[in-house]
Amino acid sequence: MEFDKLVHQPTRLQLFAHLYANGETSFSALTDDLEITEGNLASHIGKMEEADCVAVNKQFVDGSPQTTYRLTEHGEDLFEAHVQTLEELIDGLDS
Amino acid sequence: MEFDKLVHQPTRLQLFAHLYANGETSFSALTDDLEITEGNLASHIGKMEEADCVAVNKQFVDGSPQTTYRLTEHGEDLFEAHVQTLEELIDGLDS
DNA sequence: AATGTGACTTTGTATCACAAAGTATTATGT
DNA sequence: ACATAATACTTTGTGATACAAAGTCACATT
Numbered sequence: 001m002e003f004d005k006l007v008h009q010p011t012r013l014q015l016f017a018h019l020y021a022n023g024e025t026s027f028s029a030l031t032d033d034l035e036i037t038e039g040n041l042a043s044h045i046g047k048m049e050e051a052d053c054v055a056v057n058k059q060f061v062d063g064s065p066q067t068t069y070r071l072t073e074h075g076e077d078l079f080e081a082h083v084q085t086l087e088e089l090i091d092g093l094d095s
Numbered sequence: 096m097e098f099d100k101l102v103h104q105p106t107r108l109q110l111f112a113h114l115y116a117n118g119e120t121s122f123s124a125l126t127d128d129l130e131i132t133e134g135n136l137a138s139h140i141g142k143m144e145e146a147d148c149v150a151v152n153k154q155f156v157d158g159s160p161q162t163t164y165r166l167t168e169h170g171e172d173l174f175e176a177h178v179q180t181l182e183e184l185i186d187g188l189d190s
Numbered sequence: 191a192a193t194g195t196g197a198c199t200t201t202g203t204a205t206c207a208c209a210a211a212g213t214a215t216t217a218t219g220t
Numbered sequence: 221a222c223a224t225a226a227t228a229c230t231t232t233g234t235g236a237t238a239c240a241a242a243g244t245c246a247c248a249t250t
Contacts, residue, residue, distance in 0.1 A: 003105040010098040011207085013184070021188045027228060040208060042229050058228090063217045065227045083188070086181055089108070093116045093178070106238085122197060135239060137198050153197090158248050160196050 001089065006051055007082040011036060012044050016071070016079040019054070024070040045069060053078060096184065101146055102177040106131060107139050111166070111174040114149070119165040140164060148173060 007016055014034050019025055025033075031041050048054040053075030057068045071079065102111055109129050114120055120128075126136050143149040148170030152163045166174065 001109060003108075005105070008103075008105060009207085010100070010103060013098075014096060017184050017188060037209070038228065039210080039230080043207080046229090060216070063226090065216065067228065083185055086185065089112050090178055090182065093112060104238085132240070133197065134199080134241080138238080141198090155247075158195090160247070162197065 001085065003085065004078060004082055006047065006053070007078055009044075011040065012048060013082075015041075015044060015048065016053075016075070016082075019069060019071045020076060020079050024057070024068045027067045027069070030069070048075065051075075051078075096180065098180065099173060099177055101142065101148070102173055104139075106135065107143060108177075110136075110139060110143065111148075111170070111177075114164060114166045115171060115174050119152070119163045122162045122164070125164070143170065146170075146173075 007013060011034065015030065018030065018033060027038075027041065030036075030045075031038055034041070036044075045054060049056065051074075052072055054069050055072050057070075059066055059068075102108060106129070110125065113125065113128060122133075122136065125131075125140075126133055129136070131139075140149060144151065146169075147167055149164050150167050152165075154161055154163075
């Protein structure tokens with residue numbers, strides 16, 4: 001039973017889950033939905049990028065910058081593995 | 096979606112799960128099963144005690160000290176709530 | 191009394207999350 | 221062209237945290 005610290009950390013776990021469930025999502029949508037500060041989001045997303053878990057897309061929409069993020073395949077794989085680890089832990093409670 | 100840091104931390108999450116599933120467990124069984132050092136176990140269990148999540152029982156068995164731990168009701172409640180939070184996160188992935 | 195075992199406690203360190211404030215990029219308005 | 225505004229970061233500082241390693245303590249047996 002191993003926990004990947006990158007994925008398990010609460011804020012990032014929610015980021016992974018959000019991106020996994022909702023697909024490509026904008027910076028501001030993430031700060032709004034997860035109720036975290038911009039600095040914090042940038043920091044956590046940065047670590048996910050470094051680990052090749054997240055791909056970034058920057059563009060201008062209606063005259064304003066808009067950055068969107070999505071999970072890479074590797075990010076999806078890591079998250080799925082982590083969810084499985086959690087499910088195993090939960091399933092093991094019945095025994 | 097809130098994560099209780101006390102419960103979510105990987106080593107303690109496994110401690111909670113182990114005590115929840117197996118009931119009263121000895122110090123040495125915990126270091127063996129979770130593969131953590133004695134110092135580390137003492138430290139994490141200490142935090143769980145402080146939070147009234149764990150009850151301790153010290154005795155001598157066959158001339159050797161043996162400490163056992165079990166979850167308090169409060170500990171069980173906290174863990175169950177946390178598991179539910181995790182399940183909700185996982186269930187939300189389908190949408 | 192001396193030794194041994196189990197269960198801690200102490201000490202030190204490196205990492206980390208977070209908040210707050212500062213900065214950079216580009217668009218729009220005048 | 222210049223100033224301003226909006227988004228998306230980056231920097232700085234701080235307090236908390238996990239962990240390893242080593243030291244200590246209580247009690248029982250010999």
